[in-house]
Amino acid sequence: MSIELLSTNTAGFLSALIRQPHWDKVELQEGIQKVLLQIRENASSQEEYLEALLVNVTFQYANTNTAISFLAQCIEEEQFFSQESFQSIMVNVPRQVQDSNFLAENMPKFKELVYKGSNLEEQVLHAEMFFFHTKLVNDLMVEFTGAFLHPNNRDFMVNFLEYSSQVVIDTVMQNCQTYSNLIIEELNTVTSTQ
Incomplete structure (x- = not known):
């Protein structure tokens, strides 16, 4: 392949996933x-709100990276692990983030991306949009990985095992980013025409 x-198969599969009812844009x-x-x-000021959004973006990053690592391991070992093992790893992400230095080590990386704008109001609007984007990318990646593992999808997904894990991860993430951008763009268009 x-x-x-x-890329076409990944886009098609993600497209099928986002047509499910729980992906209704509204x-x-x-x-x-x-x-x-x-x-x-929960924030007492705009500054605290921005900081909370930064924490949430950083957490989404941890969550997405966990799903990526799991998918990469499946591809490297050329096997489909159980959905239950994936779910149990994902459920443990908040505790692992809390028990480690993950937030402190990674928040500085995202601060520049989250805190864009010439004033506080612009920064808040940008931070909210960035949070929405990272959440959509995370949700798409997690859902793709769960669907990848589903026994009903294995005949199709076995084709993904022909590639290196990095090629698959890059392709899936690129498509997750694209779909996230398209969803946000569509919602912005609907909002601006109302």
Whole structure:
């Protein structure tokens, strides 16, 4: 299978995933707005809110990286681990992040990306959009990995084992980024026309 075919298959598979009811764009936007409201209500100032968004973006990074590592291991070992083993690893991410220096070590990397804008208002708007993007990428990556492991998908997914784990991860992440951008763009278009 060529790289182009891998990319086409990945895009097609992700496209099928986001057509499921829980990927309804209005529901996604409402869910994100609820999360952002909750984060905002727990912050005593705009600065604290920005910091909380930075923490959440960094956590999403940890979560996404865990899913990536799991998928890479499957490909490197050319086997499909159980969905239960994937779920148990993902459930442990918050505890692992809390029990380690992960946030302190990685937040500085994201601060520059999150805190963009010439004033606090612009920074908050940008940080919210960046949070939404990282959450969508994470959710897509986690869902792709779970679907990759599903026994009903193995006949199709076995083709992914022909590639190096890095090629597959790069392709999947590139597609997750693209779909996240498209979802956000579509929601922004709908919001601006209302």
